[in-house]
Amino acid sequence: MAFPNLYTHRKVAETKARSCDICFKLSSSVLITPDNKDWFYVCPAHLKDPLFCTPKIDQAAIEARKKLELEAEIERVKKEYEEKQRKKKEKQEEGEKKEDAAEDKKDKDNKPGEDSQKTLDKKEAGKDDATPSPVEEEEPRVFELKNIFYQQRINKKRQAEIARRNRERMQDPTFFPSVPKNLPS
Structure with missing residues (x-):
């Protein structure tokens, strides 16, 4: 008859929501025992209440x-390090190009605006790739109810x-006493 005091938190569809056993508000969260002997609806706010249950980690x-x-x-x-190394290498190459450009400047016009635009685009693309995705905190799934x-x-x-x-006994015809068949004397 008794079941373990370990309940797993599960979500049901919003259309299947029922009233919470504690506060009677609609809830789609269910606490259920591992052997499915006991289950009940509960609000997620109650799961955070230390006086109601404690999470099992x-x-x-x-x-x-x-x-x-x-x-x-x-x-x-690693990605940041590789990016820094790549930028360092690009700076060295730009330095070499500037020396070559200074020598060639006399011969032809150089368009520095286009080069600076390309480097800005590369930097922006690098920033988008380097942003780490946020790790979501998982809520505890197993709880132990207070006594x-x-x-x-x-x-x-x-x-x-x-x-x-009791309902089964009431359905049994032998549960009630029978009418006496003998005449009283």
Whole structure:
């Protein structure tokens, strides 16, 4: 009859929303036990309330997320380094071109406006590529109810089971006593 005090948070469609068991507002969030013996609708605000439930943190998931973030950071730093090296190389090439241009300036006109525009476009394109995508914080999915609320859930399930048994007994024709067949003496 008893079920574990571990509930998984799940979302249902907005059309399937029902009233929260705590505050009776419409909610599409459901807390459900792993064996599907107990479930109830609850507002997401209640999940953040430390007096209602506490999140169970999965250490393996946290380690995996940290590792993923670290790899993303390493990749971002590598890209920045490569960009700096490329810019440094471009500056050296521009310096060489300027020396050559100074010598050739006497012979023909140079259009520096077009070159500066091209370098600005390259810098803007580099900035767009270098921006890291924001990592979304995941909300905890597994919760443990506080003892008061957990006992309320157990009592509610127990009462529902008793009511079900009583309904079954009422359907049984042998439940009620039969009419006496002998005449009284």
